[in-house]
Amino acid sequence: MAKHLLLLLIGCLMVLANPVFAHQQKAAETTVLFNKRSGHLEVMHRFYLHDTEHAVQKLFDKHADIISSNKTQQQFADYVAKQFLARTLADTAITLNSVGYEVEGKFFWVYQDAKLPNELKGIKLYNGSLRDLWPTQINMVNIEGKGQVKTLYFSDNKDWLISTF
Numbered sequence: 474m475a476k477h478l479l480l481l482l483i484g485c486l487m488v489l490a491n492p493v494f495a496h497q498q499k500a501a502e503t504t505v506l507f508n509k510r511s512g513h514l515e516v517m518h519r520f521y522l523h524d525t526e527h528a529v530q531k532l533f534d535k536h537a538d539i540i541s542s543n544k545t546q547q548q549f550a551d552y553v554a555k556q557f558l559a560r561t562l563a564d565t566a567i568t569l570n571s572v573g574y575e576v577e578g579k580f581f582w583v584y585q586d587a588k589l590p591n592e593l594k595g596i597k598l599y600n601g602s603l604r605d606l607w608p609t610q611i612n613m614v615n616i617e618g619k620g621q622v623k624t625l626y627f628s629d630n631k632d633w634l635i636s637t638f
Contacts, residue, residue: 497524500611501602503557507589507618516569516585518553524603525549525581531606540576550574553583558599561590562635595637600627 498521506515522539529537529545532552537545550571559567572584600612604627612627619638627634 497521497527497607499524499603499607499609500613503600503612503614505559505596505598505614505616507593507616509618512589514559514567514569514587514589516557516559516587518557518583518585518602520553520581520583520602522576522579522581528603528606539581546574546576546581549581550583553602554585556600556602556605557585559587560597560633561593562595562597562637564597565590567596593638595635597633597635598625599633600625601632604628 501518501520503519504517508515525539529539529549533545533548539545539549554569554571557569559569561567567587567590569585569587572586574581574583596616598614600614602612603610604612610628614625614627616623616625616636623636625634625636
């Protein structure tokens with residue numbers, strides 16, 4: 474009897490907990506890596522796949538499929554590229570090139586890179602990805618390869634943020 478009650482309790486908890494994991498996170502993480510060996514600025518955007526599923530249906534088409542459609546994946550990667558911008562402290566644009574994208578587990582990744590500008594003393598970044606859809610979206614950017622890791626948070630009305638080295 475106790476064993477059946479325990480199994481019933483575990484089953485109920487799993488059913489109740491399942492919707493919690495199905496909610497959108499409305500958060501993304503980007504790593505901006507200053508790679509001294511390659512001489513490149515490498516950018517890696519990581520989005521929760523569940524968020525991107527909802528986003529592509531609002532951004533492109535209600536039948537868009539980020540998991541199975543290469544076209545939708547490319548559209549989302551292009552969208553991210555337009556929403557993530559980098560500039561020098563002197564306000565010169567740093568042109569980011571598309572490197573690719575992939576679905577990996579519960580994440581959708583978008584990759585970019587650029588040749589490192591000479592004598593960079595800091596960087597100005599803009600990360601508007603998904604913030605045009607959801608005002609509560611938070612985009613965290615970790616800056617690595619220039620001393621201690623620095624983190625910028627793009628939320629609310631924060632558009633351009635600066636990190637100095």
